[in-house]
Amino acid sequence: MISPKKYAKAAKMIPKGFKTANEFFNYVYTDDEMIWMGQNTNHLHDENGIMEAMLESIKKRDYCKYPPSEGFPELKELVLKDLGLTDGFEILITAGGTESLYLCTNDILGPEDNTITSDPGYLIIDNFASRFGDHVKSVPIYNKKCGYKLTPDLVRENMDKNTKLVVLIDPLNPLGSCYTKEEIKDFADLAEDNDIYMLHDITYRDFARDHHLVADYAPEHALTIYSFSKIYGMAGMRIGGVVGVPDVINSLRSIVINDLGTNIVAQRGAIAAIKTKNQWIDRIRNTTRGNQKIIKQAVDQVEGAFIPVYPSDGNMMAIDLYDTGIKPLDVAEYLLDKKIFTREGSYTSKLFGHRYLRVSYSVPTKDVEYFAKCFLEAVEALKP
Structure with missing residues (x-):
């Protein structure tokens, strides 16, 4: 009998009356x-161009064919333009931002490497990082002193010679805390000075009053996780992507899981979503x-x-x-x-x-x- 592997997992409390x-x-x-x-x-989208594009795709029976393995070129260009990362960056379209997170932790981390995350945070990233690296250091940030977020100073205090990856969920799930431009620049300097990677999960970016990208200041040390689940209202379609410089994306290509591409109907909706944003x-x-x-x-x-x-x-x-x-x-x-x-x-x-x-x-x-x-x-x- 196969023994289940034990990795860091969220403690999902099941309400009374349910077995699983x-x-x-x-x-x-x-x-x-x-x-x-x-x-x-x-749940705030009305019947709009996003829905219409997906319905049209279904009527055309697009789903009978496999799409381009890395995403439709039009969609890739639209995402990069939306982020302002058109010069010197590439993107892989994936089955939600979660697949991108998995690919990044898999590719970056070796058996001796460790990762810094925050508590609270998105614990599935801790799960992935613990699979591929040595250990995860989850830094407590639930206090006023640090502004309820993982600060550059906290990372410096908790990193060591084997730290390879720092995870920034920005804005942070579940608190909604976000980073200033000065903090993002400090993270970028930290990454370059120590030759480590910043995994910048910007899933909730479009709800923020002001937002800045690590990729603008340390492009070779940043992986930006993009999602259509939240502002675009497409959580059930499972579509997202990861953005980085060509060397980083080429490395990710070598371990792609879904080499027959991401949901065609979702991609058609995603194209319409950005165009109508x-x-x-x-x-x-x-x-x-x-x-x-x-x-x-x-x-x-x-x-x-x-x-x-x-x-x-x-x-x-x-x-x-x-x-x-x-x-x-x-x-x-x-x-x-x-x-x-x-x-x-x-x-x-x-x-x-x-x-x-x-x-x-x-x-x-x-x-x-x-x-x-x-x-x-x-x-x-x-x-x-």
Whole structure:
């Protein structure tokens, strides 16, 4: 019998009444009345050019053919233009940003190398890095002193001669903290001075008030992870990419898993998404930023509860409940009974998950207003 390999994994807490995480997610996915505030997905797109492009692709039966293995040239050019990285950069289109993260950790890390990540963070990256490198140093960043993010000084304090990779999730899932230009330049200098790589996961970039790329300042030491799951509202289509200089991308090509290409229908939608971005992005940003305020007003009514990073530069935020004496898992289960899907903190933190509830708010404002009402009801019902 094959023994399962043991790597760093998120502690997915399964709500009562479900045997497995897959069973739970199938339940919330198939319930059409469920308000989806637990996976940072974007539900604010109307019927628009993105949907039309995918429907047209299906009608033409594009799905009967394999696409170009690295992505349609038009899509690749559009992503690079969107990032302003048209000169001296290349991109591989992948099945979501997650595949890009896997390829990068696989390619960069050797058995003796270590990786620096943050806690809280996106723990699947720790999982990947622990497969290919020696170990992962997950730096605690859940405090005001560091601004609830992995700073250049923290990296310097925790790196050693075998550090090969630093992971920047920017804005950070689950807190929504983001980096200034000065901090990004400092990270770039750190990477060049120590000959290490910065894995810059910019999945939530388009929700940020201001955002900067490591690739602009240390191009040969940066790998930029691009995703269509969030601002473009295409999470279920599983499409993203990784951007780097030619030498880096050539190295990644040697270990590509999906050499028959990425979902054609998703790529057609992605092309339309970038082309129409200026038509809808302001509306989505304005809605999410207004939705934040509604949640903040509710949280401010609860003694002991607070939002560590406000305003958030992502489409999610953490609500710290520790001083209320209420467990985030209990709140999540209470809200689930009200048809609201949220996530307790252990999914994104090993050290601090018992403190907070993560809530995403790229959903219609009426749903956020309903959440605010039910959240206050949950606090009243569950308080010690």
